[in-house]
Amino acid sequence: MKRKAAALLAVLILAGCGNKLYEESMSQGKLALAAGEFDKARASFELALEEEPGDTDASVMYEQLKKFGEIESALEKAEWQEAEKQADILLKNKDLHSSLKEPLAQYKQSAADGKEQEQAVAEKVKSIQSLTSEKKYSEAKSQLDEMNDDDALKMAAASFSDELDEVEKEIQAGLEREAEAEKAAAVQQAEEAAARKAEEAAAAKVNQKTEYYQKLDRIERSQADLAYIYENGTTVEMREAEAERYKRWDDALNEIYGVLKEQLPASEMDQLRQAQREWITYRDETAEETASGFAGGSWESVQYVSTQASITQERCYELVDRYMD
Incomplete structure (x- = not known):
């Protein structure tokens, strides 16, 4: 009888400890969430779920923060379309915590801006490649320099680094060929001018x-x-x-x-x-x-x-x- 009582007391003590850890994790998660410390909040709600796997509140908040983190990661990788799509889905969630709404709206706008910038860079790269193929190297270089100097496009331009490196090399080689051709033409013109002068002197007769x-x-x-x-x-x-x-x-x-x-x-x-x-x-x-x-x-x-x-x-x-x- 004493053994059964001791065992029951141990279970009650463990259960009490478990509930206490759950409650503390939930409390810390909510405080972190209100303070905008989303990584800390997600870790707290994850710990709460470990204590109470079936808890709806902890599960809802953990999933929202997990998805929030995935959107952050997509933005860091310049995956604009995916980030915008997932942010839009999460914003439409009627149970979305209020502290996540404003950051998510900003993420959605950042993704839209990034997508727009990437499109602008894609069009500029296409234009530069077209000018280069037409051997209009000076115009191509001017557009390339203009794009490289635009701070707003630098992040989007990183996605086209291979294409830009290749076209930059081609432009440089083309400009060098043009300089050599101009030099040769100048020499030829000087020679032709001298020849014409001699011919004109003879033609006068x-x-x-x-x-x-x-x-x-x-x-x-x-x-x-x-x-x-x-x-x-x-x-x-x-x-x-x-x-x-x-x-x-x-x-x-x-x-x-x-x-x-x-x-x-x-x-x-x-x-x-x-x-x-x-x-x-x-x-x-x-x-x-x-x-x-x-x-x-x-x-x-x-x-x-x-x-x-x-x-x-x-x-x-x-x-x-x-x-x-």
């Missing part, structure tokens, strides 16, 4: 028609620098090459026309002026007709400028042959 035939021949030879682009360039590069070819012939035509204005009698110049207006119409209409075969395609603009260049070249020789001595 021949008649005007021969002089301009030589000039036009030099323009034809100068187009050798565009040959590589015609064989290996992109559509954008070929359009730029054709525009350069057209410019060279158009400059030559303007020079020839200016010389003839000074030399031809007024009546003959009036006839040439009218003929030139008609020729311009013919040039542009022919270019449009030729390019229409590629309507809607990227080659349309290339063909248009190419036709203008070829017709202008023919006109240069025609004016020299017909009007110059």
Whole structure:
């Protein structure tokens, strides 16, 4: 009988201790929760559950704080969509503790801001990659520097570190190639200027028609620098090459026309002026007709400028042959 009484007393003492630890854990959890010490509160409610596994109050608070911690972790990992989704779910919980509402709302806004910033960075990265593929390295570098200097985008940019490292290397290499090309072009221009000066000195001894035939021949030879682009360039590069070819012939035509204005009698110049207006119409209409075969395609603009260049070249020789001595 005494043994049974002692055993019962021990059970009551242990039960009393267990309940006391549960109550203390719940009390500490609520105090920590009110103070915004959410990690401490979660640990306290977890301890309370260990003492009373079926307790509804402890279970509800522990699950809310556990989910709160998962949202924090998602934000730290820049998992914006998941963080926003889980924060929204928890905010809709009618039993959500009041001390969690404001922090959760802030987390939800942070996730939305992070998602927006990530989208902005994604668009900027795409733009930079596009400019780089078009070999517009200076523009690409300007956009990259602008993005790197924007403190609001730095966290989102970290998600694109591999892409940004790769495109930065490509931009740097492209800028170096451009600098080398500019240097080579400057040397070539200096050499060509010296050669032209020598040729012009020699040309002064021949008649005007021969002089301009030589000039036009030099323009034809100068187009050798565009040959590589015609064989290996992109559509954008070929359009730029054709525009350069057209410019060279158009400059030559303007020079020839200016010389003839000074030399031809007024009546003959009036006839040439009218003929030139008609020729311009013919040039542009022919270019449009030729390019229409590629309507809607990227080659349309290339063909248009190419036709203008070829017709202008023919006109240069025609004016020299017909009007110059």
